[in-house]
Amino acid sequence: MSPTRHTHSHPTQAATISVSANEHLPHKAIHTVHFWLGKRLSTLRQWPISLLLSWLVIAVVISWAFIPGLFTAYDPLTGIGKFKLQPPSWVHLLGTDALGRDVYARIVYGASHSLSGAFVAVGLGLTVGTLLGLFAGSAGRKTDTFIMRLVDVILSIPSLLLSLSIIVILGFGTVTAAIAVGAASIASFARLSRSEVLRVRNTDYVEAAFGSGGTFLNVLWRHVLPNALTSVIALAALQFGTAILALSTLGFLGYGAPPPTPEWGLLIAEGRNYLARAWWLTTAPGIVVIMVVISANRISHALSERRS
Amino acid sequence: MTDAAKLPVLDIKGLTIGYREKDNLTRVVHDVSFHINAGEVVALVGESGSGKTTTAQTIIGLLADNGQLEHGSVILNRTDISLWSQKQLASIRGAVVSLVPQDPGSSLNPVQTIGTQVSEIFRIHNRGSRQIIKAEVLALLERVGLSQPELRYNQYPHELSGGMRQRVLIAMAIALKPLLIIADEPTSALDVTVQRHILDLIDDLRKEVGTSILLVTHDLGVAADRADRIVVMRNGQIVEQGLTENILKSPASEYTHQLLTDAPSLTSDKKRISLSKQQPTHPAIDIVTVKNLSHTFPSHGAAQPFRAVDDISFSVRKGTTHAIVGESGSGKTTTLRAILGFLKPSQGDILIRGTNLSTLKGEELRQQRRHIQLVYQNPYSSLDPKQIIFRAIEEPLLNFTLFNTQERADRVYNMLQRVGLSPSTAERLPRALSGGQRQRVAIARALILEPDILVLDEAVSALDVTVQAQILELLGKLQQAYGLTYIFVSHDLAVVRQIADTVSVMHHGRQVEIGRVEDIFTNPQTDYTRELINAIPGKRRFNSVQDNFIAA
Numbered sequence: 121m122s123p124t125r126h127t128h129s130h131p132t133q134a135a136t137i138s139v140s141a142n143e144h145l146p147h148k149a150i151h152t153v154h155f156w157l158g159k160r161l162s163t164l165r166q167w168p169i170s171l172l173l174s175w176l177v178i179a180v181v182i183s184w185a186f187i188p189g190l191f192t193a194y195d196p197l198t199g200i201g202k203f204k205l206q207p208p209s210w211v212h213l214l215g216t217d218a219l220g221r222d223v224y225a226r227i228v229y230g231a232s233h234s235l236s237g238a239f240v241a242v243g244l245g246l247t248v249g250t251l252l253g254l255f256a257g258s259a260g261r262k263t264d265t266f267i268m269r270l271v272d273v274i275l276s277i278p279s280l281l282l283s284l285s286i287i288v289i290l291g292f293g294t295v296t297a298a299i300a301v302g303a304a305s306i307a308s309f310a311r312l313s314r315s316e317v318l319r320v321r322n323t324d325y326v327e328a329a330f331g332s333g334g335t336f337l338n339v340l341w342r343h344v345l346p347n348a349l350t351s352v353i354a355l356a357a358l359q360f361g362t363a364i365l366a367l368s369t370l371g372f373l374g375y376g377a378p379p380p381t382p383e384w385g386l387l388i389a390e391g392r393n394y395l396a397r398a399w400w401l402t403t404a405p406g407i408v409v410i411m412v413v414i415s416a417n418r419i420s421h422a423l424s425e426r427r428s
Numbered sequence: 429m430t431d432a433a434k435l436p437v438l439d440i441k442g443l444t445i446g447y448r449e450k451d452n453l454t455r456v457v458h459d460v461s462f463h464i465n466a467g468e469v470v471a472l473v474g475e476s477g478s479g480k481t482t483t484a485q486t487i488i489g490l491l492a493d494n495g496q497l498e499h500g501s502v503i504l505n506r507t508d509i510s511l512w513s514q515k516q517l518a519s520i521r522g523a524v525v526s527l528v529p530q531d532p533g534s535s536l537n538p539v540q541t542i543g544t545q546v547s548e549i550f551r552i553h554n555r556g557s558r559q560i561i562k563a564e565v566l567a568l569l570e571r572v573g574l575s576q577p578e579l580r581y582n583q584y585p586h587e588l589s590g591g592m593r594q595r596v597l598i599a600m601a602i603a604l605k606p607l608l609i610i611a612d613e614p615t616s617a618l619d620v621t622v623q624r625h626i627l628d629l630i631d632d633l634r635k636e637v638g639t640s641i642l643l644v645t646h647d648l649g650v651a652a653d654r655a656d657r658i659v660v661m662r663n664g665q666i667v668e669q670g671l672t673e674n675i676l677k678s679p680a681s682e683y684t685h686q687l688l689t690d691a692p693s694l695t696s697d698k699k700r701i702s703l704s705k706q707q708p709t710h711p712a713i714d715i716v717t718v719k720n721l722s723h724t725f726p727s728h729g730a731a732q733p734f735r736a737v738d739d740i741s742f743s744v745r746k747g748t749t750h751a752i753v754g755e756s757g758s759g760k761t762t763t764l765r766a767i768l769g770f771l772k773p774s775q776g777d778i779l780i781r782g783t784n785l786s787t788l789k790g791e792e793l794r795q796q797r798r799h800i801q802l803v804y805q806n807p808y809s810s811l812d813p814k815q816i817i818f819r820a821i822e823e824p825l826l827n828f829t830l831f832n833t834q835e836r837a838d839r840v841y842n843m844l845q846r847v848g849l850s851p852s853t854a855e856r857l858p859r860a861l862s863g864g865q866r867q868r869v870a871i872a873r874a875l876i877l878e879p880d881i882l883v884l885d886e887a888v889s890a891l892d893v894t895v896q897a898q899i900l901e902l903l904g905k906l907q908q909a910y911g912l913t914y915i916f917v918s919h920d921l922a923v924v925r926q927i928a929d930t931v932s933v934m935h936h937g938r939q940v941e942i943g944r945v946e947d948i949f950t951n952p953q954t955d956y957t958r959e960l961i962n963a964i965p966g967k968r969r970f971n972s973v974q975d976n977f978i979a980a
Contacts, residue, residue: 342812
């Protein structure tokens with residue numbers, strides 16, 4: 121029920137409205153939007169609190185990525201030496217690190233690095249994996265066997281090891297780390313989308329589409345893909361959390377962005393040396409990562425619930 | 429007779445039930461009262477959504493969790509059980525009141541043997557030792573007509589046919605000789621001949637044990653055959669109740685009268701929907717010819733190759749309706765798929781409008797589909813859940829790149845009107861429509877290409893009788909308007925009698941009989957056809973009531 125649907129109404133309806141009274145039109149439109157908003161708000165109120173919180177966490181983190189300046193006045197890269205390793209206080213919400221940089225500012229500015237990395241990773245896995253699965257599930261038996269055995273081989277390699285090998289080949293950096301994480305998730309996307317494609321392919325409506333003269337690609341595009349995609353989207357949300365974790369792991373191991381980039385994994389790694397003296401250096405970015413991952417999981421769960 | 433026999437076994441008074449969803453309560457059963465005497469069969473008849481199943485569930489205390497008994501009482505054997513706890517109810521379930529569920533396919537535990545499942549009811553109610561129970565179960569299995577009870581005892585549900593599973597469920601229901609058996613659509617998932625045997629069995633057992641039966645059904649034919657009294661429900665209310673003869677002869681309410689008119693099994697040959705009486709205006713052209721069609725499915729592993737269709741031949745004249753009749757496994761679906769070109773038959777030829785299907789490949793076969801279209805059995809699965817109705821009906825035109833956008837839209841709205849749907853339906857998703865509406869959409873989608881031939885695969889069997897009658901009438905009108913040829917696949921002879929001109933009867937892949945509908949019905953040549961015709965429910969009382977009813 122989007123408000124745009126109302127503007128696309130049937131030609132005869134539009135005609136009768138304009139005949140009846142022109143000045144009614146804007147009023148009616150406002151009324152519709154109002155109605156729509158009200159409806160949305162009331163459905164929002166029925167949401168479980170955990171889901172609301174999860175969306176809130178994701179929204180905050182995304183705002184950090186786009187407008188970090190709004191959330192902190194400190195510079196994430198330059199610090200003041202005499203304020204080094206200060207514990208959390210009202211001046212520095214999450215304390216400062218060994219170079220006197222504000223940890224909260226570094227987390228806020230780091231969001232863009234971690235999130236964009238995760239988006240690239242999920243985007244890559246989703247696109248390539250879904251296409252592979254779609255192809256395997258709809259093309260002939262030999263193609264299917266070939267692709268899926270390849271996927272099995274990829275699945276048998278631990279994903280972190282796979283990501284590390286890809287980074288070693290492509291070189292270090294934020295983008296290559298994202299590609300490496302994405303590539304490791306292709307296999308699971310391919311698996312899920314193939315099974316969904318197989319399920320949809322056996323439905324009556326797909327046969328009916330062929331029966332009404334649909335060509336192979338037509339049917340694939342109009343029926344198989346949209347119906348197979350719902351659970352793949354739920355997996356994408358789940359993978360988003362996993363990707364952030366994997367990127368942080370790579371950052372922690374030193375395979376991601378180089379210092380002084382305020383990437384979350386790197387923040388945790390850098391704080392490790394001061395674990396005994398300054399707990400906040402590892403704990404603060406750690407909790408942020410955990411919260412984002414849990415929120416992504418919760419949202420993914422809600423998406424797959426809505427499907428059934 | 430003792431005093432107890434005079435009192436009703438079950439007495440329902442002012443039953444009102446609602447389903448709670450979030451904060452609001454939707455009432456689905458309003459003030460329902462009826463009773464069942466000892467040894468009596470009472471049929472609860474109604475369409476889907478009439479509240480008959482909810483009523484039956486309440487009696488045995490199996491109402492869904494969000495269901496709520498608002499008021500009313502369920503007096504079973506002089507005790508009001510409407511407020512009993514689940515624990516109390518468990519003590520009478522099986523022993524005093526038992527249930528024969530609707531779907532034998534899903535009502536048995538697939539990982540337990542038949543023996544274990546049937547003996548469970550004895551164990552729950554602590555009836556005897558292991559050996560005694562086993563002997564009782566074997567006797568019971570034999571009683572319900574299962575051959576080789578020793579073998580069945582150790583088999584799993586998947587090794588049994590649908591009819592046999594239903595017999596097992598009946599065995600469980602009668603095991604402790606309850607006072608009342610609730611049979612919730614006990615045969616609607618079964619073939620007609622099996623259906624008759626199962627209903628006969630229930631009848632015999634009733635006579636033998638003296639149990640009362642509450643038969644929940646949508647099929648007035650079944651109710652007419654089996655019940656002493658009929659209770660007709662609609663929208664959660666009782667429309668009327670009374671002795672079966674009285675209801676059939678002189679229904680008091682408009683709705684019951686409608687049901688009687690719509691039930692194909694209760695209507696006579698006089699009310700035929702087909703219009704090919706005025707044919708042939710066209711010279712007699714055979715638009716579809718099937719010659720010596722056979723199909724064998726290759727073997728998988730140890731299994732033998734399966735001959736699904738064995739040497740079938742028939743031809744259909746333009747503008748007429750040919751029915752293919754048979755039970756499940758008779759090969760009718762395979763035949764139909766071969767005619768549509770979804771499957772390449774191992775042997776034989778299919779000529780459609782003079783073109784031999786086996787010569788067509790790829791693009792030619794696709795072009796052929798403009799002339800022959802299929803309407804599926806299940807309107808719930810044959811429409812894409814993500815596609816709005818407009819797109820669903822428009823799609824065939826897009827596939828053949830016919831017309832421009834505006835013209836396509838005009839045709840879709842025009843077609844919606846032809847099949848009796850309002851233009852506002854176009855923007856909806858399939859899930860917002862009822863079964864009958866969906867089947868209209870499926871028909872519209874099939875007809876938008878203006879095909880010559882429409883293949884209907886059990887196209888009305890998933891629908892309520894009233895809706896079924898409407899769809900059949902629509903099909904009749906469309907046939908007249910467009911000169912369509914129908915190939916109508918069905919297991920329901922009563923419907924076939926109404927709509928078809930010619931019919932072929934299939935049994936185990938063979939065509940046992942072919943001919944004009946009148947001839948087949950009045951003078952069947954084979955035992956199998958005779959058995960099929962006799963199995964049509966509603967026959968028993970129908971013959972005596974028929975004339976009165978037609979006169980009315």
